[in-house]
Amino acid sequence: MSQLVCQRCGKCCNDLVQQDRGVLRGLSLLPEETHLFPEELVKPYLGIGKRPHMDKFQTIAYQLSSDPCPHLVDNSCNRYDERPTSCRQFPFSLDLDEENEPLLGVDMNCPAAVELINNTDGLLEFTDRDDAERLLELKRRVLENPRRAWVYDLATMKWVRFDKMG
Numbered sequence: 281m282s283q284l285v286c287q288r289c290g291k292c293c294n295d296l297v298q299q300d301r302g303v304l305r306g307l308s309l310l311p312e313e314t315h316l317f318p319e320e321l322v323k324p325y326l327g328i329g330k331r332p333h334m335d336k337f338q339t340i341a342y343q344l345s346s347d348p349c350p351h352l353v354d355n356s357c358n359r360y361d362e363r364p365t366s367c368r369q370f371p372f373s374l375d376l377d378e379e380n381e382p383l384l385g386v387d388m389n390c391p392a393a394v395e396l397i398n399n400t401d402g403l404l405e406f407t408d409r410d411d412a413e414r415l416l417e418l419k420r421r422v423l424e425n426p427r428r429a430w431v432y433d434l435a436t437m438k439w440v441r442f443d444k445m446g
């Protein structure tokens with residue numbers, strides 16, 4: 281089975297802040313990963329509740345507002361062994377298909393992914409699938425109730441209700 285060999289090109293650590301359906305968003309972080317970055321660079325990302333700032337509102341994910349990542353030094357990650365889940369799963373990711381089943385995606389901007397696919401024997405080893413499942417679970421929670429799911433926009437620093445996004 282072929283395994284991805286990272287070429288340490290640093291491409292996945294740049295252009296982290298991007299537009300997504302009218303909202304500016306950065307690298308996704310699980311709640312227990314926020315300590316990996318300076319506090320001032322960490323913002324909320326996904327929330328669940330009737331309205332933000334109400335008592336029962338729960339922030340279920342955070343995001344890095346900086347681009348490039350502050351841990352990128354000479355195209356290498358200086359916290360590679362403890363990098364967050366979003367980085368660990370890259371260039372793979374899981375999304376949901378029309379039947380709500382997991383769908384594997386590969387980011388072809390990654391040269392290691394291109395090399396792997398060109399040289400593969402047909403079987404890709406997705407070693408960090410458990411990590412990707414955790415991020416997928418967040419997407420499931422949002423899609424289950426889009427009228428109570430919120431996304432934090434880095435452009436306005438305000439929450440936008442998921443079903444109102446562009």
Ligand code: SF4
Nearest residue numbers: 286287289290292390
């Ligand atoms: S883009 Fe791919 S090869 Fe480059 S650092 Fe990221 S994972 Fe490694």
Ligand code: SF4
Nearest residue numbers: 293349351352357367
């Ligand atoms: S934590 Fe490391 S792997 Fe992740 S974006 Fe930053 S430099 Fe890249």
